[in-house]
Amino acid sequence: MVKQLPACPVELTIDLLGNKWKVLIIRDLMDGTKRFGELKKSMEGITQKVLTANLRDMEENCLLTRKVYAEVPPRVEYTLTDTGYSLRTVLDSMAEWGDSYKERVNA
Amino acid sequence: MVKQLPACPVELTIDLLGNKWKVLIIRDLMDGTKRFGELKKSMEGITQKVLTANLRDMEENCLLTRKVYAEVPPRVEYTLTDTGYSLRTVLDSMAEWGDSYKERVNA
């Protein structure tokens, strides 16, 4: 989690995006609301514990919302907030740079 | 360091950018070549060990170059490669998002 907001904007962003899991979660949710199990299945190699922890962080940072349905078996859905969606430009530039990087190293 | 390039572009980028220090180093070097001591001084709170480790990583990932001058006292200069410079768009979008985020949470 981010305890205290850093003054520097880029530092703030990297703190909130934090690790690869958060980035992948954001990108996944760009397609729309997903259940916990869907997220877990789509993210190769993540454990429940780590997925839960990251989702909690992001909820606290207002990047997504968590909705629990009072059903049996339980259903929990995660949805990006507007703030979360607004990360699209950042993710897009990151994806674009990643592609160009791969071209460079393969050349 | 990044052992093996991930297939996913955004994951690749977040792996190479990794932590807040690397982002801050890149941004610092956007202004031009800097010496080790200059970098250290401009980055509040970083230790020599951590700064060195991050610089080595980034050198290995071809984001910057390291030039050692055969002088006493020694002088070592770090310069972004073209690949490193090309991260500008990513950093810009991150800075922009960070600013808008601060407005949201203050509101």
Add this chain to the structure above:
DNA sequence: CCGTATCCCTTTCGATACTG
């Protein structure tokens, strides 16, 4: 189904001391 709790391992990091 969607978690939490526990254990343990690995990595990371700060602090400090030392060197060419």
Add this chain to the structure above:
DNA sequence: CAGTATCGAAAGGGATACGG
């Protein structure tokens, strides 16, 4: 000046088991 070496603390993450 620009590191490296060492140590010990802390954090992060995997595996597994259990719970509402």
